[in-house]
Amino acid sequence: xxxxxxxxxxxxxxxxxxxxxxxxxxxxxxxxxxxxxxxxxxxxxxxxxxxxxxxxxxxxxxxxxxxxxxxxxxxxxxxxxxxxxxxxxxxxxxxxxxxxxxxxxxxxxxxxxxxxxxxxxxxxxxxxxxxxxxxxxxxxxxxxxxxxxxxxxxxxxxxxxxxxxxxxxxxxxxxxxxxxxxxxxxxxxxxxxxxxxxxxxxxxxxxxxxxxxxxxxxxxxxxxxxxxxxxxxxxxxxxxxxxxxxxxxxxxxxxxxxxxxxxxxxxxxxxxxxxxxxxxxxxxxxxxxxxxxxxxxxxxxxxxxxxxxxxxxxxxxxxxxxxxxxxxxxxxxxxxxxxxxxxxxxxxxxxxxxxxxxxxxxxxxxxxxxxxxxxxxxxxxxxxxxxxxxxxxxxxxxxxxxxxxxxxxxxxxxxxxxxxxxxxxxxxxxxxxxxxxxxxxxxxxxxxxxxxxxxxxxxxxxxxxxxxxxxxxxxxxxxxxxxxxxxxxxxxxxxxxxxxxxxxxxxxxxxxxxxxxxxxxxxxxxxxxxxxxxxxx
Ligand code: URP
Ligand code: ZN
Ligand code: ZN
Numbered sequence: 197x198x199x200x201x202x203x204x205x206x207x208x209x210x211x212x213x214x215x216x217x218x219x220x221x222x223x224x225x226x227x228x229x230x231x232x233x234x235x236x237x238x239x240x241x242x243x244x245x246x247x248x249x250x251x252x253x254x255x256x257x258x259x260x261x262x263x264x265x266x267x268x269x270x271x272x273x274x275x276x277x278x279x280x281x282x283x284x285x286x287x288x289x290x291x292x293x294x295x296x297x298x299x300x301x302x303x304x305x306x307x308x309x310x311x312x313x314x315x316x317x318x319x320x321x322x323x324x325x326x327x328x329x330x331x332x333x334x335x336x337x338x339x340x341x342x343x344x345x346x347x348x349x350x351x352x353x354x355x356x357x358x359x360x361x362x363x364x365x366x367x368x369x370x371x372x373x374x375x376x377x378x379x380x381x382x383x384x385x386x387x388x389x390x391x392x393x394x395x396x397x398x399x400x401x402x403x404x405x406x407x408x409x410x411x412x413x414x415x416x417x418x419x420x421x422x423x424x425x426x427x428x429x430x431x432x433x434x435x436x437x438x439x440x441x442x443x444x445x446x447x448x449x450x451x452x453x454x455x456x457x458x459x460x461x462x463x464x465x466x467x468x469x470x471x472x473x474x475x476x477x478x479x480x481x482x483x484x485x486x487x488x489x490x491x492x493x494x495x496x497x498x499x500x501x502x503x504x505x506x507x508x509x510x511x512x513x514x515x516x517x518x519x520x521x522x523x524x525x526x527x528x529x530x531x532x533x534x535x536x537x538x539x540x541x542x543x544x545x546x547x548x549x550x551x552x553x554x555x556x557x558x559x560x561x562x563x564x565x566x567x568x569x570x571x572x573x574x575x576x577x578x579x580x581x582x583x584x585x586x587x588x589x590x591x592x593x594x595x596x597x598x599x600x601x602x603x604x605x606x607x608x609x610x611x612x613x614x615x616x617x618x619x620x621x622x623x624x625x626x627x628x629x630x631x632x633x634x635x636x637x638x639x640x641x642x643x644x645x646x647x648x649x650x651x652x653x654x655x656x657x658x659x660x661x662x663x664x665x666x667x668x669x670x671x672x673x674x675x676x677x678x679x680x681x682x683x684x685x686x687x688x689x690x691x692x693x694x695x696x697x698x699x700x701x702x703x704x705x706x707x708x709x710x711x712x713x714x715x716x717x718x719x720x721x722x723x724x725x726x727x728x729x730x731x732x733x
Contacts, residue, residue, distance in 0.1 A: 248681060251284045255293025255641060257631050258607050259300070260616035268298055270637040273680030277633055289682065291675060293641050299611050300629050301335025301638035301676060302592045303618040305508060306484055306560030309339055310358040314582040316570045319658040323361040325563060325588055327691045328656040330683045332589035333673035335638035336365040336628055336699065337563075338618075340396055342405075346374040348382035352390055362696030364678045365638070367622065369394045369427060375411040380418055387422045391700030393623055395419055396484065399466045400431035400458075400535060412473055420479035420711075423703030425506075425621065427482040430466035430491060431458055431536050440579050451521045451529035453578040455537040463536045464490025471498045471505055478715055480504035480707040482621070485562045487513040487536040489546045496555045504707050506621060507556040509547045511591045512663055514559070515598060517541040520663075530571035531661040533581045534562065551613060552604045558617040559595055561587030567659045585663045589655050592640070593648045597669030601644075623705040637680040646672035656689060 250270040257266045257278055267282040268275060284290070309325040311318045320328065322339075329337060339359075344350035348370055355368060370392050372379065386392040397412050398405035407415070412428075419426040439457035443449075448456060467483055471494055474481035486492055486507045495507040518540055520532040532538055550556045564584025574581030595614055599605045605613070619629025626632050631639060649668035652661050676684035679697070683690055 249284070249288040250637070250677065250680070250682065251282060251288050251290045252293050252298050252639065252641065253290055255296050255298035256607075257298045258611050259630055259632070260608055260612035263608055268631060268639065270639070270677065270680050273637050275631060275633055275635045275637050275639075278631055291641065291682075295643070295645070296674070297607060297642045297644065298631060299607075299640050299642060300615040300631055300635075301640050301678060302329075302333050302614045303628060304329065304334050304337040304561050304563065304588055304591060305558060305618045305622070306510065306562050307337045307339050307588055308562070308564035308584065309337075311340075311342070311564060313564070313584070314580070315573060316566065316582055318565055318584065319567050319570070320563070320565045320588075321361065322359045322366070322696070323363055323691075323693050324656070324658045325565075326362055326364045326366070326696060327689060328589040330364055330676050330678055330691060331656045331689050333592035333640040333642070333676055333684075334588060335640070335676060335678045336367070337588065338367045338369055338394075338622060338701075341368045341370045341392075343371060343373055346379065348372075348379060348386055352386065352392075356698075359696070359698065361693040362698075363683075363691040363693055364696045365628075365636070365699050366696055367624070367699045367701050368392050369396050371396045371398065371405065372411070372415050373398070373405055373407065375407070375414050380414070383418050383424070384422060387424050387703050391698070391702075393423070393701040393703045393705065394425040394427055394482065396427040396429065397470075398429045398433075399470065400429055400433040400436055402433040402437045406433040409469070409473065412470070413477065416474055416477040416479050420477055423705075423708050425482050425705065425707065426474060426479055427484055428466070428470040429485070429535075430463055430470050430483055432462040432466045432469075435462045435465070443578070449577050450526065451533050451574075451578050451581060454533050454535075454581065455518045455521050455539075457578075458535065458537055460488035460490040460536075460539055460543070463488045464494055467491040468494040471495070471503065474505070475503050478711065478718065480506070480711075482506040482508065484508050485510045485513065485536060485560070486547065486556060488539050488543050491536075492547060492550050492555060496550065499555065504711075506558070506707070507550070508558055508560045509551060509556050510560050510562045511587045511594050512538065512562070512585045514544050514547050514551070515594055515667075516663060517544060526575060527568045527571065527661065530574065530581050531568065531663055532585065533571070533574075533578070533583055534564070534585045535583045548599065548604060552599065552609070557613075558621065559591065559613050561591050563588035565657055565659045568661050571661075586655075586657060586659065587663075589657060590650055590662075590664050592642075592673055593650075593669065593671060594664065594667070596642065596671035597648075601670050621705055621707065622701045623703070624699060624701055628699070637677055639675075639677040640673050641675040642671055643674050644671050646670075646674065648672045
């Protein structure tokens with residue numbers, strides 16, 4: 197069993213005290229001890245003010261384009277050299293990676309930490325969620341800022357505050373929930389001054405986050421002009437609303453009603469619509485949490501026709517199906533409630549195949565974790581169950597075991613899907629997503645012969661349930677280096693609140709290359725306006 201709510205409250209307050217006492221930036225030999233406050237078997241770690249010099253010896257260094265046996269030398273948070281037989285002085289920490297893979301730390305493109313949603317807030321904040329991420333080999337994530345009463349700048353300020361206790365690097369996407377001149381101007385500020393290069397539009401969650409097609413078109417146009425990537429949560433919110441009413445009328449109030457009320461056809465419809473509207477505006481589109489064959493096929497069709505569409509499946513959608521929602525135990529069933537919902541078996545396998553053949557481009561988690569007490573808000577009505585599942589700690593292990601161990605993808609593909617492509621799409625490559633001289637020292641060492649097991653009782657997040665409970669497999673992240681520091685080694689997590697950096701993400705990623713030429717081609721294809729001679733009488 198995981199911690200109870202009371203234990204969690206104690207954990208929260210204990211951690212708050214610990215954070216208060218150590219909140220100042222990393223100081224000389226400050227001791228950051230998270231042991232005993234819910235971070236597994238961690239022991240107290242010591243972080244020194246000067247960043248460590250680290251040599252990773254003899255591993256197979258894997259980038260998205262290439263793999264080779266080499267040493268990696270890290271100093272002051274940056275990778276300084278990648279080559280065989282690097283010689284170093286005695287003051288360098290040496291990690292033997294013989295027989296293991298040395299890869300860029302994972303980048304999770306889709307998380308919700310400290311997210312106020314459906315009358316509650318996610319159990320994981322920026323500290324606990326990131327600590328869990330580091331224990332699972334993820335060294336950066338991009339979280340979704342939600343505007344405050346439609347105000348982007350107020351949302352940005354609120355999330356900057358929430359992220360003060362960050363212990364690893366992070367960036368922000370921004371949701372757009374209403375439209376007027378102020379929002380339009382604020383989008384510009386977010387891109388030009390705040391390091392945000394992507395905006396998400398929710399086509400679902402009617403009555404809260406959902407927007408209509410008119411707003412979507414305005415938003416797409418603005419994204420295009422700013423070189424910012426438009427993202428969509430693609431479900432038809434009006435039809436979902438109708439589906440929910442139908443379930444309640446049929447007396448279906450439990451978690452299975454969640455899946456039944458929003459079938460895959462509604463995800464396919466919204467995905468196709470968003471793709472067509474993005475094509476109409478000629479701006480690139482990123483579809484978040486692709487959960488169904490229906491949505492994936494819309495993406496495949498668009499990409500085949502040359503449209504710039506990116507599809508992001510999430511680890512829950514790749515590995516789980518909807519059967520848990522029919523579990524007779526409410527707590528078990530409710531933990532699987534997320535949107536779009538987990539689909540009947542067959543969809544996950546098809547999404548895996550789409551990932552291995554390049555139809556889908558990268559893997560996120562949509563980590564949005566609620567405990568069983570929070571999920572019980574919907575005990576009498578599935579519409580009130582907070583939507584969201586975990587994955588930030590599990591993604592790297594589960595992807596390795598499911599896709600690499602099974603032979604579906606190569607190790608270089610694994611790096612591309614978990615790290616490099618995300619860095620490229622959000623325009624921070626090769627600072628992130630690569631083991632190259634000059635890149636940030638965000639590195640994992642994975643032992644392919646070791647194994648992992650998942651349980652709410654041993655994971656590093658704050659919930660008492662885990663949708664991957666009992667799963668295990670081959671391939672274990674034995675070491676995580678974040679920002680040049682060893683933060684995870686053989687089961688010990690050493691993390692410092694406030695040590696994570698906000699990463700500015702500039703606009704006009706590679707997805708925008710040549711888009712103006714396409715537009716020029718479009719204009720010349722119109723053969724209009726036609727010059728007409730005034731009729732003479
Ligand atoms: O169920 C989910 N996905 N919760 C997080 C919000 C979202 O839609 O991404
Ligand atoms: Zn969503
Ligand atoms: Zn999400």
